[in-house]
Amino acid sequence: MDFDNTGDTELSELGEFGLIKHLTQHIEIYQDSTIKGVGDDAAVIDNGKMETVISTDMLVEGVHFDLTYVPLKHLGYKSVVVNLSDIYAMNAEPRQIVVSIAISNRFKLGALEELYAGMLLACKKYNVDLVGGDTTSSLTGLVISITAIGAAKKEDIVYRSGAKESNLLCVTGDLGGAYMGLQILEREKAVYVENPKLQPDLEGKDYILERQLKPEARKDIFELFKKLKLQPTSMIDVSDGLSSEILHLCTQSNVGVELYEEKIPIDPLTNDTAMEFNLDPTLCVLSGGEDYELLFTIDIGDYDKVKNLPDFTIIGHITNEAKGRLMVARAGSVHDLKAQGWNALLKK
């Protein structure tokens, strides 16, 4: 991205319309269905015969991100990705986003440009059009609200409510990394606050830092489902902890579950870092969140389609609702799964 040398411009010099014009000049259109993007009262999207899928997420400074250690470009990228992840979790293709930003005057133009550059990078990677938004001032921190719009054939959409008894419970990738990356960043921030001269110790932690700072949505899995002609019976993305996501599927599908602790995919670095922090790696996965992997159920007849795929792990199976929502621990003991999702409202 080739930005002008205007990074230090005060936002008030540009004015609202000047700012919008400046920020939107690099927007490109990738989707045929985008009839009209930014610049009118509303964007216009052609839908043909598809169903529209729409999701929204809000990120608040000091609650969802800490600008002490999150670069703005990464923040912009991530804020788009977490919304697209919700659309993929419906087995739909994200096509457009609208973005609202509230920003205080402690930010200069360069900061907003970085944020936008990250958002546009995500748009390019995921082939999504930024078609509208609102930019306004805030008295304090930065707030980003993104709405993503996707499309899918009616028969392809996967809800949380379709899990059936004897279905296999699967997850993509590995879990807990984003949470451990956050622990590293928080630790190094605390060190820095104590002694600003000390360099942060991030060595060897690249993978989990990237999981936290630059997560990806599983577009590849959405495409793989199409290729395999595999239709999950239910699906959700792992934005909160695994435990709370499994409970969402069970509650909406009126089923029980048996989750096997030993099957949960955890990267060795995640595991070792948890140990370093005296944390139980499984607990980090169950409650940690922000991995943006896909959690889904499939018919047992589809087992052959997934059994040799390196990026899919079968972690349990769906049972009758009366059997409850259980985790079978490594030692063989059985525990009730509890909702321990990242709870924004308890964080303060």
Place this chain on the structure above:
Amino acid sequence: MDFDNTGDTELSELGEFGLIKHLTQHIEIYQDSTIKGVGDDAAVIDNGKMETVISTDMLVEGVHFDLTYVPLKHLGYKSVVVNLSDIYAMNAEPRQIVVSIAISNRFKLGALEELYAGMLLACKKYNVDLVGGDTTSSLTGLVISITAIGAAKKEDIVYRSGAKESNLLCVTGDLGGAYMGLQILEREKAVYVENPKLQPDLEGKDYILERQLKPEARKDIFELFKKLKLQPTSMIDVSDGLSSEILHLCTQSNVGVELYEEKIPIDPLTNDTAMEFNLDPTLCVLSGGEDYELLFTIDIGDYDKVKNLPDFTIIGHITNEAKGRLMVARAGSVHDLKAQGWNALLKK
């Protein structure tokens, strides 16, 4: 709306999921096209053969509203209405909204309920479905971000860019009232801060206070256009000042304009209140904003369709771009129209 007697519940007692469940329990579905509302990763909307129109707006405490004098129910209502207004300004029918709210723990549950009650009241009045959202915490003030989705036949959508030379420039209703209502509220707040025992003096100001606190979007005009078989050539809603909205139409249509000051519709109460504040009523209209009327251009051949409609006023006509964007004042003098829209980023 029949809320439980839970208004004083601390938000942290409910938890994130409990809060969402509590707030969404009263949501009703009015639109056949709403396949799936809240409760999954994304909402699902059936589009048939229509085009989708989408708009988003963010309202920030201390910037767009002051809870000292804005009741939360009114705020919820207004936050929906301003988004629907953008959809009507495309000559499209709003059908769904998604709502994101960031709220600090100084608010109790009762406050959020009031906000939601206002939003759902607007949904009911405008026949719009609330189909999703995000509720999160904020370290300070309240932030509301709403995305509205509408539908229209391709040939019915009206852009800002279609104004042509010799078109008539029209506006609905009257202008400047919302701005004068705000002046009254700000004055009474200042009095209250000085002496909390004094009662606010709002007598006789009902109309302009309602224009500010409980604006309506012009659904009736959208319906009237259909009935009259009248297709505006360009359209925008008056959310900023009239001057900035006219300039948007001119810039995007590459045309000039002649606006006649004497034709601008101003309610007598707006006029008198402006005088009371030693303000020029025309300047209040040109720069004030928040009236949510529709500003549009029509072919001169459609004059007969609008000439006797009490709620439409012809305030000027479109000229060649080279003639400039002009206002002919009452005295006959001619002035350049300047963008003096409400500038969120200069407000601080």
